[in-house]
Amino acid sequence: MSVRILSVILLVCSLGVVACGGSGSDRTITVLGSWTGEEGRAFRAMLSAFERSSGIEVEYTGTRDARAVLASELHDGHPPDAAVLATPGDLRAYAAAGELRPLRGGAEGIGGELTTAAGPDGRRRTYGIVVKASxxxxxxxxxxxxxxxxxxxxxxxxxxxxxxxxxxxxxxxxxxxxxxxxxxxxxxxxxxxxxxxxxxxxxxxxxxxxxxxxxxxxxxxxxxxxxxxxxxxxxxxxxxxxxxxxxxxxxxxxxxxxxxxxxxxxxxxxxxxxxxxxxxxxxxxxxxxxxxxxxxxxxxIGGDVLGVFRDSPAVRELVAYLGTADAQRIWTGRQGSGAFSLNREVRPDDYPDPLSRRIAQTLADAETVRFxxxxxxxxxxxxxxxxxxxxxxxxxxxxxxxxxxxxxxxxxxxxxxxx
Incomplete structure (x- = not known):
């Protein structure tokens, strides 16, 4: 076992973030989202690239009832590590209730100015990233x-x-x-x-x-x-x-x-x-x-916002990755996906057809972007x-x-x- 992985395990176990009874449990992340069908396949392609580069396994559950499933799992005390929230309003509500963990350690990613919210102490922090925008x-x-x-x-x-x-x-x-x-x-x-x-x-x-x-x-x-x-x-x-x-x-x-x-x-x-x-x-x-x-x-814009419910170094690594230009291009580069990125390193020329490039240019040129x-x-x-x-x-x-x-x-x- 490498020194890096061992140090991560010791840190996560000491924080009580995940159960540490089995080998490698700290290297598995659970993610809940509403993406199914073609959207689900696009997201899984992003996750596969992350798994290959990081050695972290991501267990993704895609369901159109994600909002209800998340509420049920929170009620039972077993939320996923991260979830794609139905609306920014949900992000604000979960942040105020103390359910969401503020992002930190370079995981703030993209769209942070759009995903700031007040926590239970009234302090404003970044609580999510915009994984995909329309x-x-x-x-x-x-x-x-x-x-x-x-x-x-x-x-x-x-x-x-x-x-x-x-x-x-x-x-x-x-x-x-x-x-x-x-x-x-x-x-x-x-x-x-x-x-x-x-x-x-x-x-x-x-x-x-x-x-x-x-x-x-x-x-x-x-x-x-x-x-x-x-x-x-x-x-x-x-x-x-x-x-x-x-x-x-x-x-x-x-x-x-x-x-x-x-x-x-x-x-x-x-x-x-x-x-x-x-x-x-x-x-x-x-x-x-x-x-x-x-x-x-x-x-x-409309946007799919990823929020963290159980913090760990592995989750922070995933959040940081999802906001990178390389990860974003996996989704935005798909013909007809309708997906757009708030990462400024994803340029209009990176999009697959003239129409999406011009929409991306409209987004890039905007002086004001609001949810x-x-x-x-x-x-x-x-x-x-x-x-x-x-x-x-x-x-x-x-x-x-x-x-x-x-x-x-x-x-x-x-x-x-x-x-």
Whole structure:
């Protein structure tokens, strides 16, 4: 046995981090996550490279019920060493409850500024890394549906929201593709709209205050974002019933019909997987392309965050590895993966196709990067936000908006927001 391995065993046993009754037990890590199928295979490829280079074995359990499984294992007192958390809001809650271990010893990795949270003592520390990100602040369109003059205006780097609205209006009646249905949590595509509008129109401070429960739902920045979203709803394909019943993954499919049923779709980088399944097998660049959400150089991301529940040198080694450019490229380099990295050493040229390279460039150029707001809010607030979007879309009038925002504000005042 090498001196290095022996010293690690003695240190881990002295800390009581893992059971030390059997040979090599300190060199096995348990990880729980929601990645299955192709995502699970991509993550296992990352882990295999780590196992080969470190000699540490990683036992990964992938399940779509990861959140419930984690809660059960924590309740029983046997959590995994590390877990991929469903939302940054979960990270904040587990950190505040003292369940998560703060990262240390060079394991802070990537996205640390996005994964800081207050522990049970109120002190802010880094509690996770963003293993995989999706870019949400994107507007998609079919270049074939627009004249060359409109395409030139659309791709102007200084495009504003008002200019985009004018282009959409000139391109056709009811130009917006919009679908709010999801089997797990309908309404969230509308929250994505409101988040992007608020961040780009009112700036990161207002956004951060809102996410943290300091900015009232009845404040002007929030109310204005809802009204702008209401204008999108009023110019969306179909009526309110159509919007409410259309699945988010199918909302953009009418862009590829002849004649097109809608012209512009607001969706994250993951949407390309749905576009490719539409009739005619649309191709990137030719049949669909994107522009960044207009306005300030800001990007909203979704992200899969890895948190540590049982600290050890081996776990810290894994966390440090997952944030490296080499590990990140295993995932981002897969064609059609929709995965993007916050590691600045992963350059846009490292991505496998022109479309993903341009999305990566949008992320790299962003002056402000923020997590999806509803994913970061407490679960009860996020659920109310989703439901409020559905209520508003069913009746997008100012009087109804007052009722919706007053209800959300009442909940905010009684909800504890972890910092």
């Amino acid at each position: 870019v949400k602040s994107l507007i998609w369109y079919n270049p074939r549906n627009l004249s060359s003059e409109l395409r030139d205006r659309l791709t102007d780097s200084d495009l504003t929201w008002d200019e985009l609205s004018d282009i959409a209006g000139e391109a056709g009646s009811r130009p917006w593709c919009l679908g709010l249905a999801d089997t797990s949590a309908s309404g969230w595509p509308g929250t994505d709209w409101i988040e992007d509008i608020l961040l780009h129109a009112s700036g990161p401070k207002a956004y951060d205050d809102w996410v943290s429960g300091r900015l009232p739902w009845t404040s002007e920045p929030v109310r204005s974002a809802w009204r702008t979203f209401g204008e999108v709803v009023a110019n969306a394909r179909g009526d309110a019933r159509t919007v409410l019943l259309t699945g988010y993954g199918q909302a953009g499919a009418p862009m590829f019909a002849s004649p097109p049923g809608c012209l512009f779709d607001h969706a994250g980088s993951f949407i390309t997987g749905f576009y490719g399944q539409s009739d005619g097998r649309p191709q990137p660049g030719r049949d669909y392309d994107h522009i960044p959400f207009p306005g300030a150089s800001s990007v909203v 999806d707001a509803s994913d970061t809010m407490p679960t009860v607030m996020a659920a109310a936000f989703n439901h409020a979007v559905l209520e508003y879309v069913a009746e997008p009038e100012d009087e109804r908006l007052d009722d919706v925002l007053n209800s959300l504000e009442k909940l905010r005042r009684t909800t504890r927001f972890p910092s």
